[in-house]
Structures are given as structure tokens and as C-alpha cells.
Amino acid sequence: MHISFATAARRAGVLAAASLVPLMTACGPADLGLQASAPGDAVADRAYAATDSAATPSAAGVSPAAVSLAAARERTPAAVRTAAAAGTNGSGGAFTDQPRATFTAGNGLSGRYLLYAGGIDRTRPVGLVVYLDGTGEYGVDNPTSSYALGGPSGLVATAKARNLITLAVESPNQSCECWHTGNTSDYADFLAALIEAKGLGAYPISDVWLTGFSSGAQEVTRFLVPRHPELMRLGGGWVVFGGGGPPADGGAAVTAARMAGVRGHWFTGQNDTSVPLTASWGAQAGERWYAGRGVTTSHEWPAGVGHSLDGRLGRTVAAVIDGS
Numbered sequence: 001m002h003i004s005f006a007t008a009a010r011r012a013g014v015l016a017a018a019s020l021v022p023l024m025t026a027c028g029p030a031d032l033g034l035q036a037s038a039p040g041d042a043v044a045d046r047a048y049a050a051t052d053s054a055a056t057p058s059a060a061g062v063s064p065a066a067v068s069l070a071a072a073r074e075r076t077p078a079a080v081r082t083a084a085a086a087g088t089n090g091s092g093g094a095f096t097d098q099p100r101a102t103f104t105a106g107n108g109l110s111g112r113y114l115l116y117a118g119g120i121d122r123t124r125p126v127g128l129v130v131y132l133d134g135t136g137e138y139g140v141d142n143p144t145s146s147y148a149l150g151g152p153s154g155l156v157a158t159a160k161a162r163n164l165i166t167l168a169v170e171s172p173n174q175s176c177e178c179w180h181t182g183n184t185s186d187y188a189d190f191l192a193a194l195i196e197a198k199g200l201g202a203y204p205i206s207d208v209w210l211t212g213f214s215s216g217a218q219e220v221t222r223f224l225v226p227r228h229p230e231l232m233r234l235g236g237g238w239v240v241f242g243g244g245g246p247p248a249d250g251g252a253a254v255t256a257a258r259m260a261g262v263r264g265h266w267f268t269g270q271n272d273t274s275v276p277l278t279a280s281w282g283a284q285a286g287e288r289w290y291a292g293r294g295v296t297t298s299h300e301w302p303a304g305v306g307h308s309l310d311g312r313l314g315r316t317v318a319a320v321i322d323g324s
Contacts, residue, residue, distance in 0.1 A: 093202030105193040109172040116166040125206035127164035132216030135178040158314035179219035192228040207236035217243030229258045237263030245281035246289035256294030264295045269305025
């Protein structure tokens with residue numbers, strides 16, 4: 001199994017902090033615990049299938065289906081990016097938790113974001129994790145809730161334990177608070193510009209992890225990565241929940257050379273009716289497509305689970321990063 005310099009250093013830090021932060025990083029898919037649903041979870045993305053059900057390009061000819069998380073941990077990527085050990089030369093970013101702010105991209109779109117960099121050790125590799133929420137953006141609007149970002153097992157705490165900065169972003173489309181409808185190309189360009197300016201350009205980042213739920217998951221795999229594969233130039237990868245289909249534009253810019261050393265993990269419940277597991281724009285098709293383009297893939301398709309995040313975000317992301 002390939003272990004990058006950043007990953008090795010991060011693991012050492014996690015072990016050192018294990019007695020201080022209660023994490024569940026050694027669990028398998030069946031052991032990832034649940035927390036109470038957040039208010040509004042039952043209605044989140046309820047109109048998804050009606051607004052984003054267009055067929056995506058065929059996955060014919062790509063490699064057979066996705067390996068499990070355990071198997072993926074034993075796969076060696078085709079190549080290792082030499083830039084991953086050095087990271088970016090970004091500077092000027094404050095190593096503090098920063099209040100909600102607004103970013104305006106060159107294309108004129110604006111959106112708000114939260115950034116958590118307090119307690120990051122600048123003497124060790126510094127990673128970046130980006131979170132995109134589902135329709136309604138409950139997790140970003142309520143950052144202290146254990147539903148997504150808050151609490152000891154939330155994304156912010158588990159990321160900090162691994163020396164990763166968290167960037168949680170609101171969609172520019174606040175009419176629906178979602179990513180998958182409207183001018184999706186411009187939303188992807190806005191998001192890429194924000195990640196470059198407030199993440200890679202502001203801090204010495206060693207690896208990038210993209211995470212998203214439902215509409216946010218579709219943004220990662222259908223729009224952002226296909227339009228801006230350069231965001232994966234340091235390695236890292238993505239962890240997506242309740243979605244994560246193939247590129248909406250055909251994905252010509254996504255090549256095996258660009259995806260070398262990149263991980264992709266999909267989590268969708270078998271009872272998900274909002275973004276069905278077997279839909280042409282759903283998680284299974286997305287994983288097959290990216291597996292055929294050099295991404296080291298893994299998945300969890302839990303029985304009895306519907307379209308809900310339920311506090312799984314931090315623990316699942318931690319397990320994937322620790323296994324990379």
C-alpha cells in the first residue's frame with residue numbers, strides 16, 4: 001500500500017492525539033454509528049430526482065465495479081504525485097477558526113464560507129478538506145450541530161485531529177441552497193476559485209479532500225472534478241454521501257494521468273430514493289466511471305439506510321483518510 005509523506009505524518013499526529021479526541025477511525029462500514037437526524041433532514045433534497053435525472057454518459061468499457069473500502073486500502077495507485085510531499089507554497093492565511101465570510105469569484109458569483117484552521121500544526125503537513133452540503137444546507141447553516149460539522153465526531157474535529165483545515169462552502173445558488181440546479185458550470189468555477197484562493201493559495205497544503213452530501217456530492221463528482229481536475233494535483237481525493245454520479249459533461253478532462261494517486265469513496269444507502277444507488281446519475285455509476293479513469297475507489301452501500309447523513313460525515317471521512 002502506498003503511504004504518502006503527508007499521510008504518514010498525519011497518522012503519527014493522530015496517534016499522538018488519540019487520548020485527547022474520541023474518534024472512531026478503525027471501524028469498518030458496518031460499525032459506523034448513527035446519530036439523531038437533524039431537523040429538516042426528512043425534507044432535504046426531496047425534489048432531487050425531478051431536477052437532476054438526466055441520463056449520463058455510458059459507463060460501458062470501464063473497469064468492473066468498485067472495490068470495497070478494505071480492499072482499496074491494499075491497492076497501490078498507478079503513480080504518486082511528486083508535488084504531494086512538498087505541497088503548495090500558500091501563505092498569509094490565519095491559523096484560526098474564522099467567522100462566516102463572503103467570497104466573490106472572477107465570474108461574478110458570490111458565496112459564503114466557513115474556515116476552521118485553529119490548532120493546526122504548521123510544522124507538519126497541512127491538509128485541506130472541503131465540505132459541500134445538500135439542499136437546504138442544514139449542516140453549514142448549523143455548524144455546531146453534530147449532524148455534519150460539529151461535535152467530537154464531526155468533520156471539523158476529526159479533520160483537525162489529522163492536521164487538516166476545514167473549508168465549508170455555501171452554494172452561490174441561495175434560491176434553493178443547492179449545487180445541482182442552475183448554472184452548474186459557473187458554480188464549479190466559483191468553487192474552484194474559492195478553494196485556490198482561501199485554501200491552496202493561503203496555506204501550505206499537502207493534500208486536498210472534497211466531501212459532499214446529496215447535492216454537494218453531485219457537485220464534487222459531476223461538476224467540480226470534471227471541470228477542474230487540477231484541484232486533485234496534490235493527491236487526496238473525495239468522500240461523497242447520497243450521490244456522486246458520473247460527470248455531467250462527459251468528463252474529457254478527467255484522465256488517468258490526472259487521477260493518479262487520487263482516492264474516491266462513495267456512501268449511499270440501499271433505501272435512498274432521492275438519489276437512487278442504481279440511477280444513471282447515482283453513486284454506482286459514478287464509482288464505475290471514475291474507477292475506469294485511474295481513481296482508487298471504494299464504497300459502502302448499507303442496507304436499510306435512506307437519503308440521510310445522520311452524523312456519519314466526520315467518522316467516515318476519517319476512516320477513508322486513515323486508510324489512504
